[in-house]
Amino acid sequence: MTTLMIQGTTSDAGKTTVVAALCRWLARQGVSVAPFKPQNMALNSAVTADGGEIGRSTALQALACGLEPHSDMNPVLLKPQSDCGAQVILRGKVHGNMDALDYHAYKAEAMASVMDAWRALSARYDVIIAEGAGSPAEINLRTNDIANMGFAEAANCPVLLVGDIDKGGVFAQLVGTLALVSDSERARTKGFIINRFRGDIGLLEPGLDWLAERTGKPVTGVLPYLHGLVIDAEDSVGTSGNSEAGALNVIVPVLPRISNHNDFDPLRLHPGVNLQFIGPDQPIPPADLILLPGSKSTRHDLQWLKAQGWPEAIQKHLRYGGKVFAICGGFQMLGTEVEDPDGLEGEAGNTEGLGLLDMTTRMVDGKQLKNVTGTLTIGPDKAPFTGYEMHNGVTTGPALSSPMAELDDKPDGAISEDGQVAGTYVHGIFDQPEACTAILHWAGLSADTELAGTAVNYQHHRQRQLDRLADLVEDHLDTDWLRNLLGLGKQDTQYR
Numbered sequence: 001m002t003t004l005m006i007q008g009t010t011s012d013a014g015k016t017t018v019v020a021a022l023c024r025w026l027a028r029q030g031v032s033v034a035p036f037k038p039q040n041m042a043l044n045s046a047v048t049a050d051g052g053e054i055g056r057s058t059a060l061q062a063l064a065c066g067l068e069p070h071s072d073m074n075p076v077l078l079k080p081q082s083d084c085g086a087q088v089i090l091r092g093k094v095h096g097n098m099d100a101l102d103y104h105a106y107k108a109e110a111m112a113s114v115m116d117a118w119r120a121l122s123a124r125y126d127v128i129i130a131e132g133a134g135s136p137a138e139i140n141l142r143t144n145d146i147a148n149m150g151f152a153e154a155a156n157c158p159v160l161l162v163g164d165i166d167k168g169g170v171f172a173q174l175v176g177t178l179a180l181v182s183d184s185e186r187a188r189t190k191g192f193i194i195n196r197f198r199g200d201i202g203l204l205e206p207g208l209d210w211l212a213e214r215t216g217k218p219v220t221g222v223l224p225y226l227h228g229l230v231i232d233a234e235d236s237v238g239t240s241g242n243s244e245a246g247a248l249n250v251i252v253p254v255l256p257r258i259s260n261h262n263d264f265d266p267l268r269l270h271p272g273v274n275l276q277f278i279g280p281d282q283p284i285p286p287a288d289l290i291l292l293p294g295s296k297s298t299r300h301d302l303q304w305l306k307a308q309g310w311p312e313a314i315q316k317h318l319r320y321g322g323k324v325f326a327i328c329g330g331f332q333m334l335g336t337e338v339e340d341p342d343g344l345e346g347e348a349g350n351t352e353g354l355g356l357l358d359m360t361t362r363m364v365d366g367k368q369l370k371n372v373t374g375t376l377t378i379g380p381d382k383a384p385f386t387g388y389e390m391h392n393g394v395t396t397g398p399a400l401s402s403p404m405a406e407l408d409d410k411p412d413g414a415i416s417e418d419g420q421v422a423g424t425y426v427h428g429i430f431d432q433p434e435a436c437t438a439i440l441h442w443a444g445l446s447a448d449t450e451l452a453g454t455a456v457n458y459q460h461h462r463q464r465q466l467d468r469l470a471d472l473v474e475d476h477l478d479t480d481w482l483r484n485l486l487g488l489g490k491q492d493t494q495y496r
Contacts, residue, residue: 001122001123001125001126001127001128002126002127002128002157002486002487003036003118003122003127003128003129003130003155003157004022004127004128004129004130004157004158004159004160004485004486005129005130005131005132005148005151005152005155005157005158005159005160006018006019006022006129006130006131006132006159006160006162006193007132007135007136007148007149007152007159007160007161007162007189008132008134008135008161008162008163008164009135009137009161009162009163009164009170009173009174009176009177010134010135010164010167010173011133011134011135012164013162013163013164013173013195014162014164014195014196014223015131015132015162016057016060016061016131017195017226017229017231017469018162018193018195018223019035019061019129019130019131020035020057020060020061020064020231020466020469021064021223021466021469021470021472021473022129022473022482023035023061023064023065023129024064024065024466024467024469024470025470025473025474025479026065026127026129026486027064027065027066028467028470031126031127031488032125032126032127033065033125033126033127033128033129034062034065034067034073034121034124034125034127034128034129035058035061035062035064035065035073035128035129035130035131036058036072036073036074036117036118036121036128036129036130036131037054037055037057037058037073037074037130037131037133038074038075038076038114038118038130038133038146038147038151039075039076039077039078039110039114039133039146039147040054040055040057040058040074040076040077040078040133041077041078041079041080041086041133042055042056042057042077042078042079043079043080043257043258043259043260043296044056044057044232044259044260044261044262045077045079045089045259045260045390046058046059046069046388047069047369047370047371047388047389047390048068048069048070048071048073048092049068049069049070050070050071050092051092051369051370052070052071052089052091052092052093052369053071053077053089053092053093053367053369053390054069054070054071054073054074054077054089054092055074055077056232056260056262057131057232058073058074058131059073059232060231060232060462060466061073061129061131063462063463063466064466064469064470070121071091071092071093071117072091072117072118072120072121073117073121075090075091075110075113075114075116075117075118076088076089076090076110076113076114076146077089078103079259079296080257080296081097081257081296081297081300081345081346082297082300082346084099084100085097085098085099085100086098086100086103087296088103088106088110090110090113091113091116091117094367097344104141104143104144105144107144107145107146108144110146111144111146111150111151111154114146114151114154115154115155118130118151118155127486127488130151130152130155130157132147132148132151132159133147133148134147134148135148135177136148136149136177136181136185137176137177137180137181139180149181149182149185152185152188153184153185153188156188157188158188158189158190158485159185159188159189159190160189160190160191160192160193160220161174161177161178161189161191161192161193162192162193162194162195163192163193163194163195164195164196165194165195165196165197165204165222166195166196166197166198166225170194171207171210171211174192174211174215175211175214175215178215178217189217190217190485191217191218191219191220191481192211192215192217192218192219192220193219193220193221193222193223193477194208194219194221194222194223195223196223196224196225196226197222197223197224197225198224198225201222204222208222218478218481220477220478220481220482221473221476221477221478222476223472223476223477224472224476226468226469226472229465229468230265230268230269230461230465231265231462231465231466232262232265232462246272247271247272247273247274248272248273248274248288248289248440248443248444248445249274249276249285249286249287249288249289250267250273250274250275250276250287250288250289250290250291250443251275251276251277251278251284251285251287251289251290251291252264252275252276252277252278252290252291252292252293253277253278253292253293253305253308253310254277254278254279254280255293255295255301255304255305255329256280256297256300256301256304257295257296257297257300257301258293258294258295258301259293259294259295259296259328259329260293260294260327260328260390260427261277261293261294263293263294263327263427263428263429263430264291264293264430265430265458266430266431266436266455266456266458266461267430267436269456269458269461270436270440270454270455270456271454272440272445272454273440273445280304280308281308284308284309284310284313286317286320287317287322288322288323288443288444288445289322289323289324289325289443289444290313290314290317290322290323290324290325291324291325291326291327291330292324292325292326292327292329292330292331292333292334292423293326293327293328293329293330294327294328294329294330294390294427295328295329295330295332295333296329296345297345297346298329298332298333298338298345298361298363298393299338299340299345299346299349299350299351300345300346301329301333302333302338302351302353302354303351305333305354311354314354314356318356318420318421321420322420323420323421323422323442323443323444324356324420324421324422325421325422325423325439325443326421326422326423326424327423327424327425327426327427327429328389328390328391328424328425328426328427329391330423331395331413331414331423331424331425332353332361332391332393332395333353333354334353334354334356334357334359334414334421334423335353335354335355335356335357335358335359335360335361335395335397335399336352336353336355336357336358336359336360336397337350337351337352337353337360337361338350338351338353338360338361338363338393339360339361339362339363340362340363341362341363342363342365344363344364344365344392345363345392356416356421357397357399357414357416357421357423358397358398358399359395359396359397359398359399359400359414360395360396360397361393361394361395362393362394362396363392363393364392364393364394365392366392367390367391367392368389368390368391368392368425369388369389369390370388370389371386371387371388372386372387372388372389372407372408372412372426373385373386373407373408374387374405374406374407374408374412374426375405375406376404376405376435376438376439377403377404377405377406377415378404378405378415378422378438378439378442379438379439379441379442381434381438383432383434383435383437383438384432384434384435385405385426385428385429385431385432385434385435386428386431386432387426387427387428387429387431388426388427388428389425389426389427390427391425395425399414399416400413400414402414402415402416402417403415404422404423404424405424405426405429407426412424412425412426413425413426419442422442430455430458431457431458431459432457432458433455433456433457434455436455436456437455440455
């Protein structure tokens, strides 16, 4: 068993995509490889094959390896519920809520779960590609670190450091990070990867030579900036895609605790959809469809919606014939009230909902985590879909007598009597083209236009993007050096 850890000079340096690229590159060569992220802080998460929960980006890396996601791949997942507190998920299961100081003290205990998961994963696969979090040079977080060098030291694994040249200052990033880690951590850092380069590589080469001479460590490669890359993000909200004339105008409020916004990635790729994410204090534009996303703190985000003027905008939108579609926490907001008597998502209490569906939601202990299949009742064709449920709330009320979908074991969601408002607990419902097309037709995208049937099969899209990333490794990194670092010997054949 060999473990290689990819760390970054900053958040969003490209660690997730580099790990996914390396995983797919190795898997294409028949190497038994799995991803590992000791600690992740993200509100985009996935249901695992063993009934747990891990970060969405790690699930993507599992897909790159040709594996089902498993809770051992991301043993600590932190889901922020406030600026100073988060829900702590240990090996796929809810451990509890902690504020930042309490969790900082708890990390020494969490490390045991990290190492147990790593050892379990290492017993099943020959190569582990681990991903750090943030930067290893965060001085205030280095005590009891489990996310970066703390894990690398405990696992005694080599590290590659990724710097994002598109942000500028990449040489300062790399040299400065090395200067702020310990001697042993500096020694286990075996080389650098420069990410998101645009331009003539000849102009960069003098800097690469200087960096190698200054640090005594090689630059193993320079990865070019990938235009048009749409792939599951760890937490950052993606930009809109490219739509064509006559597209359906769709808007999504960027809630403070928005979760699993990757639900809408297939819409970013649909040429018949003009998707806009509306942030705080931005004007709310007219639209054909308003999408309410998931939330890790439903009552808090519901109050934010009210403060931002969304209820009034939604009522006006409905008066003019618009549609509203909501997922998970957004679905809970559609009802008359959201109750949280035990304070599972923050301060205990009740919050009045948007009142668009006759139902109430009560937060209860014990998170619903499962993969599901079903068919839509929206549209005449009963479009099939797969997805996953991930929520605490239990919703009841007359609105549920008109479900939006039928799952294998129960009805799901609701649709209003006038057919303008619908919601579901199922994430990933847009990933299948049949279901995506049916919902967009319901929302107003004409079935008679050329754009009507151009929904993307997002699972196929993910696979193509992962192969695209692996091609970058093949073309732009020193693969013989990497295979030697992993103890695999030289690569004899080109894999495409």
